[in-house]
Amino acid sequence: MKGKKNKILIQNGITYAMVILFWVVIQILSAAGHVSSLMKGLLVPLCIYAILAVSLNLTVGILGELSLGHAGFMCVGAFTGAFFTRCMEVSIPSVGVRFFLALAAGSAVAGVFGILIGIPVLRLKGDYLAIVTLAFGEIIKNLINVMFIGRDSRGFHFSIKDSLSLGLEEGGEVIVKGAQGITGTPRAATFTIGVLLLLLTLIIVLNLINSRTGRAIMAIRDNRIAAESIGINITKYKLMAFSISAALAGMAGVLYAHSLATLAATSANFGYNKSIMILVFVVLGGLGNIRGSVIAAIVLTALPELLRGLNDYRMLIYAIVLIVMMLFNSSPKAIEIRTVFMEKIRRKKSESAAKEA
Amino acid sequence: MSFLSYLISGISLGSIYAIIALGYTMVYGIARMLNFAHGDIIMVGGFAIFTVVSTLGMAPLLGIITAAAVCTLLGVTIEFVAYRPLRGASSLAVLITAIGVSYLLQNLALLIFGSNARQFTSVVTMPGLKLAGGRLSISGETIVTILVCIVIMMSLTAFINKTRIGQAMLAVSEDRGAAALMGINVNRTIAITFAIGSALAAIAGALLCSTYPSLTPYTGSMPGIKAFVAAVFGGIGSIPGALLGGIILGVVENLSKAYISSQLSDAIVFSLLIVILLVRPTGILGKKINEKV
Numbered sequence: 001m002k003g004k005k006n007k008i009l010i011q012n013g014i015t016y017a018m019v020i021l022f023w024v025v026i027q028i029l030s031a032a033g034h035v036s037s038l039m040k041g042l043l044v045p046l047c048i049y050a051i052l053a054v055s056l057n058l059t060v061g062i063l064g065e066l067s068l069g070h071a072g073f074m075c076v077g078a079f080t081g082a083f084f085t086r087c088m089e090v091s092i093p094s095v096g097v098r099f100f101l102a103l104a105a106g107s108a109v110a111g112v113f114g115i116l117i118g119i120p121v122l123r124l125k126g127d128y129l130a131i132v133t134l135a136f137g138e139i140i141k142n143l144i145n146v147m148f149i150g151r152d153s154r155g156f157h158f159s160i161k162d163s164l165s166l167g168l169e170e171g172g173e174v175i176v177k178g179a180q181g182i183t184g185t186p187r188a189a190t191f192t193i194g195v196l197l198l199l200l201t202l203i204i205v206l207n208l209i210n211s212r213t214g215r216a217i218m219a220i221r222d223n224r225i226a227a228e229s230i231g232i233n234i235t236k237y238k239l240m241a242f243s244i245s246a247a248l249a250g251m252a253g254v255l256y257a258h259s260l261a262t263l264a265a266t267s268a269n270f271g272y273n274k275s276i277m278i279l280v281f282v283v284l285g286g287l288g289n290i291r292g293s294v295i296a297a298i299v300l301t302a303l304p305e306l307l308r309g310l311n312d313y314r315m316l317i318y319a320i321v322l323i324v325m326m327l328f329n330s331s332p333k334a335i336e337i338r339t340v341f342m343e344k345i346r347r348k349k350s351e352s353a354a355k356e357a
Numbered sequence: 358m359s360f361l362s363y364l365i366s367g368i369s370l371g372s373i374y375a376i377i378a379l380g381y382t383m384v385y386g387i388a389r390m391l392n393f394a395h396g397d398i399i400m401v402g403g404f405a406i407f408t409v410v411s412t413l414g415m416a417p418l419l420g421i422i423t424a425a426a427v428c429t430l431l432g433v434t435i436e437f438v439a440y441r442p443l444r445g446a447s448s449l450a451v452l453i454t455a456i457g458v459s460y461l462l463q464n465l466a467l468l469i470f471g472s473n474a475r476q477f478t479s480v481v482t483m484p485g486l487k488l489a490g491g492r493l494s495i496s497g498e499t500i501v502t503i504l505v506c507i508v509i510m511m512s513l514t515a516f517i518n519k520t521r522i523g524q525a526m527l528a529v530s531e532d533r534g535a536a537a538l539m540g541i542n543v544n545r546t547i548a549i550t551f552a553i554g555s556a557l558a559a560i561a562g563a564l565l566c567s568t569y570p571s572l573t574p575y576t577g578s579m580p581g582i583k584a585f586v587a588a589v590f591g592g593i594g595s596i597p598g599a600l601l602g603g604i605i606l607g608v609v610e611n612l613s614k615a616y617i618s619s620q621l622s623d624a625i626v627f628s629l630l631i632v633i634l635l636v637r638p639t640g641i642l643g644k645k646i647n648e649k650v
Binding site for chain 1: 385391439442443444445446447448449450452453454456457458460461463464465467468578582585586589593618620621623624627628630631634635638639
């Protein structure tokens, strides 16, 4: 038991060390002036996608439920965070403090959404759950696109028609402008903050997995009926995993909102394609493998950008790589060939060892 | 009167969804996989017709036949190259591969045809109808779409219930292992299902682009998702369910566009899906699956 604990500790340590090393390398490179502006623009998105992948892995890999609505939670977090930052401009002048509080607010609201959506949705299974989470993501995106919120001396005004029907007084301002979204958020997100948040995400998720709660969640994944029969409260643990995952996605959303000057809910930002992209990171990194998610998110986000020289061909190459990797990883035949091959190597090794002896 | 015309165009849109949903539902029923690339096959069909009719200047009918042939070939090839090796793998792996295929088709189309929207000339030559003294006008596309949908539904039901291949499909969807023991070639049956689904996608592409005449590499993805929702709505795996789901979806979408808000129509459609699934977790006409311990 103690040996196992040590092993987990070492494994987690490697994951943390990897992220810290990545940060150190980038810091050294940028101090030496080797980081191109393209790469610099990519650093914060790398952290955002890594956080999203890790948090989605909690739902898909650890809880074992396929969710295609992760971008929806990110969207909730992003808009809550940006709205908070814009509203508190006068009362909290410090950008850093505001950003920190916005992170907390965004995660909290996304987490609450996770619970609200999770209660009805988690009753469904498999592909049905996938399509309903996809639907929720699209609904959230659509609702934000028609939402107008303004503020004047009388308080907040809300409308789903246009900014005129808010009926603002003179001097009032429109904060959320429907399809135009929120403008004027301070660009406070830096690579260091991103890495710190990624570390926070990792600490939360890795500790959750190795706790009593985490084992209960994995028991539900492996056999729901058996887990229920030994007294695990299925709904509670499912909701817990789902809402933590949502809250972390919301945090990534706040980070995203603060890396842009204008935040609008488009299908490129928060559509189902984004959710699918995050799912691809999780699956290629390995289901339930948190370190794999981080690596896959970083490599697969950087890859299309680094292939920019190939222009139109880069997404084509990405698609082919995706298909080939899935075939190589998951096809029963490929797995068989791989095991036979590994067996051969092992036999050769033991033979040569026997000869030497 | 305007309500009636919205209703009829809703049924027409729903018929397109229903034809696409058939492809989803048949493939899901037999291969137990979500074919995310199905929507992009619609787009390929659209571009095939566009090339034959608008670029080469041939007859629309020839365009539809070419598109159906291209899509059938494409569907079978995709099944053979990408999905068949993954038979027996986890459903998530198949899903991601299907997403990869979808990206591949979109980006191939992007490379060949560019990202600018192409103006699609309607393949329907039938004139529109004017009823009730000109107050209610129905376009030729609407009539043809609804008729085509009815014909497809009837012939497909007959095909599945009366022919040996159709019976084999039913058997495979019921129990793949037992079907194989009865001497049914499972791989061939699945390939035929993909062929039929893809040919239907080509027809759906022709109808979709005739009604909404703008063609881009991403034309197929949103109708594809909607049709998938329709298939789930009606009970995935069920053919009458696909028809019912498609029509309900089309009508609800069109009416909410007309009377509530065009921006919120998607949200309304998706909310309806959620409500239905919460009341009937396997869709309106879906079979209830009992869990065995």
